[in-house]
Amino acid sequence: MALMKHPLVEKMEHARHIVLIAHVNPDADSLGSASAFYSYLLRQQKKVTLFCATSQVDRRLALLPWFDKLRHDMPRHADLAVCFDCGSKERLGTTVGCELINIDHHASNSNFGTYNVVDADAVSTTQIVYDFFKEQGIRINAKMATALYAGLLDDSHCFLHVKTDAASFEMAADLLRCGAESKSISTALFQTCSLASLRLEGVLYGQLRLRHGGRVALLHVNLQMLLATGAVPQEAERALQRAQTLATVNITVLLRERRHGSVKCSLRGDGSVNLAAVAARFGGGGHRDSAGFIADGTLCALEEKIMSILCEEMN
Ligand SMILES: [Mn+2]
Secondary structure (H helix, E strand, O other): OOOOOOHHHHHHHHOOEEEEEEOOOOOHHHHHHHHHHHHHHHHOOOEEEEEEOOOOOOHHHHHOOOHHHEEOOOOOOOOEEEEEOOOOHHHHOOOOOOEEEEEEOOOOOOOOOOEEEEOOOOOOHHHHHHHHHHHOOOOOOHHHHHHHHHHHHHHOOOOOOOOOOHHHHHHHHHHHHOOOOHHHHHHHHHOOOOHHHHHHHHHHHHHOEEEOOOOEEEEEEOHHHHHHHOOOHHHHHHHHHHHOOOOOOOEEEEEEEOHHHEEEEEEEEOOOOOHHHHHHOOOOEEOOOEEEEEEEOOHHHHHHHHHHHHHHHHO
């Protein structure tokens, strides 16, 4: 049976130079999706650039195929762009002067692309890319499988996320058969950490507070804590995930002081409150159970602001 060619395949066939965009501060899902697409387009003998605006990329992602091809200056002559896992235009970290294909799974995606392939039910963006490859009869080689698996494992939190379903396991099984290097990915993403990050976690657990009858867990990260432990901001993430496993807790809020006086707020929840909508009130976005935003103010002032909204939503 002949395959129905996806209109976007034709778009890519007609393009001369395609730029693949991973979001600022890229994760395994964004960069994994872009990496798999890079393999696919090279096979199509396309001129292709792998781009990310962030120059200091998380070193754990260095095991992704084509990591060494990552460029941090936006090519000016590309005639087609594809972005992966970017919930909003701001996540691109660059302006795009050509047609843009937006492939994503954030509930808050604003459909900012010229073409949008957005599925909020997908556990990862790599799942959307995987389904696209399968539908189009595109063969998945070992490199592509490794990249797609990394995004699946990371965004599904090792298959624990509520969106994990039979299709996620089928995808994983298929990718392993295609040659995905699953062991090195799980080691790099989930079984390696720095001493600095452990020390930061210790500090954070020591000062964790519960509010709203124990239903909200609160963590503050100030610049001093990062300085004292040597941890990088992203290393606070694990304490955030862990606090959310407390039996009484529905929502965890992590407020992190940034240089120049702004605060990054990360929210995790059990799905009882739509956190993407909460974050949107501060100009951010995300998923129903995982969202974030950046705002001006002090940690304490922002805590009160966010608590009043959460208390309203949790009634
Ligand atoms: Mn994702």
